Amino acid sequence: AQSVTQLGSHVSVSEGALVLLRCNYSSSVPPYLFWYVQYPNQGLQLLLKYTSAATLVKGINGFEAEFKKSETSFHLTKPSAHMSDAAEYFCAVSSSSGGTSYGKLTFGQGTILTVHP
Amino acid sequence: SAVISQKPSRDICQRGTSLTIQCQVDSQVTMMFWYRQQPGQSLTLIATANQGSEATYESGFVIDKFPISRPNLTFSTLTVSNMSPEDSSIYLCSVVWGYEQYFGPGTRLTVT
Numbered sequence: 001a002q003s004v005t006q007l008g009s010h011v012s013v014s015e016g017a018l019v020l021l022r023c024n025y026s027s028s029v030p031p032y033l034f035w036y037v038q039y040p041n042q043g044l045q046l047l048l049k050y051t052s053a054a055t056l057v058k059g060i061n062g063f064e065a066e067f068k069k070s071e072t073s074f075h076l077t078k079p080s081a082h083m084s085d086a087a088e089y090f091c092a093v094s095s096s097s098g099g100t101s102y103g104k105l106t107f108g109q110g111t112i113l114t115v116h117p
Numbered sequence: 118s119a120v121i122s123q124k125p126s127r128d129i130c131q132r133g134t135s136l137t138i139q140c141q142v143d144s145q146v147t148m149m150f151w152y153r154q155q156p157g158q159s160l161t162l163i164a165t166a167n168q169g170s171e172a173t174y175e176s177g178f179v180i181d182k183f184p185i186s187r188p189n190l191t192f193s194t195l196t197v198s199n200m201s202p203e204d205s206s207i208y209l210c211s212v213v214w215g216y217e218q219y220f221g222p223g224t225r226l227t228v229t
Contacts, residue, residue: 034218036220042222043121043209043220043221043222043223044160044209044220046217046218046219090159090160092160103148103150103165103211103212103213103218104150104162104165105160105162105218106162107159107160107161108159109158109159110159
């Protein structure tokens with residue numbers, strides 16, 4: 001069984017400040033981990049993913065995340081927030097075992113990021 | 118990349134009726150997935166649809182309530198049957214293509 005916990009349903013930062021969105025996971029097998037972003041009235045867009053290669057993963061729009069097995073965490077960061085980063089962010093986990101589990105994602109509750117000028 | 122379109126983009130339906138949501142992909146894919154995003158909540162997988170076989174439903178979802186068709190490798194439908202206000206959600210279609218998972222824009226359903 002897998003689960004994802006996103007700490008903080010709402011995060012507010014000032015423009016130019018560090019963005020840190022927290023995600024902890026639980027998985028009985030080595031996980032694949034993902035961050036998705038959802039802008040208002042739009043579909044989900046993949047920001048980045050971890051699939052057992054480098055533990056520090058760089059994604060689009062200046063975001064990155066670090067897989068820490070010992071902490072079962074996959075926090076998302078961006079050094080300097082931009083107004084356009086305001087959106088809802090979802091952390092998700094899937095099994096790396098492939099087969100029938102491929103494509104089946106378990107999502108966290110989401111974190112709404114607000115960026116103040 | 119895979120481009121996914123869904124129809125309708127939104128609808129308002131009366132309780133007790135049914136709505137069929139269409140999902141079209143611009144590439145041939147083996148598996149298609151249907152997710153639900155209830156208001157203020159996260160996404161939950163409803164079922165996996167493989168072409169030529171019965172859909173596989175996740176715990177808490179049944180075929181009688183959410184029948185799925187998968188007539189070919191680029192198309193699928195999800196029907197929400199005998200709707201109640203609790204079915205008000207965004208329904209998203211998703212595919213895996215080229216080791217990436219893509220999501221459609223969603224169908225926003227409101228049941229009154």
